[in-house]
Amino acid sequence: MPWPPWAFWRHDQPTASSTNDDKQDRSTVAPKPTSWATRLNKTEWTTTQTILIAGVTTATTLAFLRFYKTHIRRVPSISHLKPGALRNRSFYGLVTRVGDGDNFHLYHTPGGRLMGWGWAPRRRVKDIMERAKAKGTQTMHVRIAGIDAPEMAHFGRPEQPWAKEALEWLKGWIGGRYVRVYPFRQDQYERVVASVYRRRWGVWKQDVGLVMLKRGLATVYEAKRGSEFGDQEEVYRAAELRAKQKGVGMWQDQGLINRLLGRKGSSESPREYKTRMAQQEKNGKSADMAK
Template identity: 50%
Template structure:
C-alpha cells in the first residue's frame, strides 16, 4: 500500500508495505515502517492538530458555569462573553457564559441555547459586579431605599437584560462576585456600561478604600461623574418647584458609599448596645 505522499511506486529501496495485507503482516514490519516519512509526517500533523484544537477549546470555547470554575490566571488577562440572565441590583447581574457567541453555535444550534427558566439557570451563571461604579442602594436587609435606586435598577435592566455583553474580569470579591468592566454593543458601537451609568447620573465613582477597580478608565469615570453633576442629571438633579415647596433639599445627595457607611456605623452601635 502506498500513501499519496510516499513517492514513486517504482522505488524499490523503500521498506514500506505495499498493501494493507503487508501492513498487517508483522513479519514484514521494519523500523522504517514507523519512522519513514509516509508514517511519521501524518502522525506529527495529527498530534499537533489535536493538541492545538484541545488547547483552543479549553482556552476559548469551554463554557465556564460559575465563578468557582474561573482559573486564577484568567483574571486581568481574559474576558467573558455571554448573555445577561438577570439583574440583581443596580450595579450587578448574572451572566450565562456563551464562549464564541453565535460563531460557535450559541443561539441557533439546538444544544447551545441559553436556558430561560430559573431551574435551568441554577448554578450555571456567573455573578458580575460592575467595576468602578457604585449605584444607589435598593431597600434590603431592613434598610430604606436610596433616592434614584429604582431608576438606576430599571435603567440597567432595560439596558443589558437578555443582551450579550463582554466582561473584562479583574478579580473575585468577598461576596463571590467577579468584578469586571462590562461592555455592550449598541448600534455597532461598543459601550462601557459603567461609564453610561455615570453619564446618566445613576451611579457614582466607586470610592471604597480597598477593592476599587477601574482598568485604565478611572479618570474617564471621574470626568463623567463631574459632568453629570454639572448638568444636574439623575441623582444630581435639583428638586422641582413642587419639590421645594414640599421641603425637599437642594443639597448634594447621599452617595452609595456614605449610605453604606452610615448604616454600618448604626449596626455597630446596635451590636455594642
C-alpha cells in the same frame, strides 16, 4: 580476444540469450535487487516521516484543546473560573437576571451565534432563561467594575434615593441581552468584578459602567481597597464630574419643581451611605450590649 577471458567481463553486459529473452518479453525480467545502502536510506526516510506526522498530529491536537478550552467550552459559574482567566480573557453571554443597580447574572455562551446560541435547538434565549432559573449554578454573578450604584432596601437598611431608577435602567439596558465582560478579580461575595460592554446595532461597543456614570445613576467606586477600573479610572471620574455639573440623575438640584415632580436628589454617595449604615448598626449593637 582479451586474455584471460573474464578480465573484461561485466555482469551487466547482455548475452545473446538474454538479448533474445528481452526481445521476447521484457516484463518477465526480475527486478534488479537493491543494495543494503539503498534500503537503509529508505528506512531512515520512512522513520523521519513517521516522526514528523506524529509531531504534527500532537501539535494539532494540543492546539485544538487549547482553542476548545479558551473559546468553545462553557464556564457555568464563577466556581469554574480559573485564576488564569482573570485579566487574560473575556466572556460573552446572555444577561438572565439583574439583581441590583451594579450587578447581574450572566449565562456564558461561548462562540455566540456561530455556535448556535440564540437560534439552535436548546440554545434559544427562552431555553437559556429557563435553564438559568432551574439551576442557579448555571450563571456567573458579575459586579460591574469601577462604579457604585445607589443601594436598594435590604438587610433591614432603607432604600437609597435613585436606587430603583438605577435598577430599572440597568434591567432595560442589558436584561435579556448579550454582553461581553472582562473579569479582573473575584470579590468577597462570590462575584466576578468585571468591565461590561454591550454592542448597539451590532456596531458600537458601549461601556455599561461609563454610561451609568454619565446618566447620574452611579458614582465612581470609592472603596479603600479592591477598586478595579481597568485603564478607565480617569475617564470614569471625568464622566461623574460632568454628570454633577449638569445635574442629571442623582445629582439633580432639590429645587421646588423637582420636589413637586417627586424627583429626589441624593445628598450622599453609595459609599457614604454604606459607611453611615455600618456605623449605625455598630452603635446599635453597642447600645444593646450596654443594656
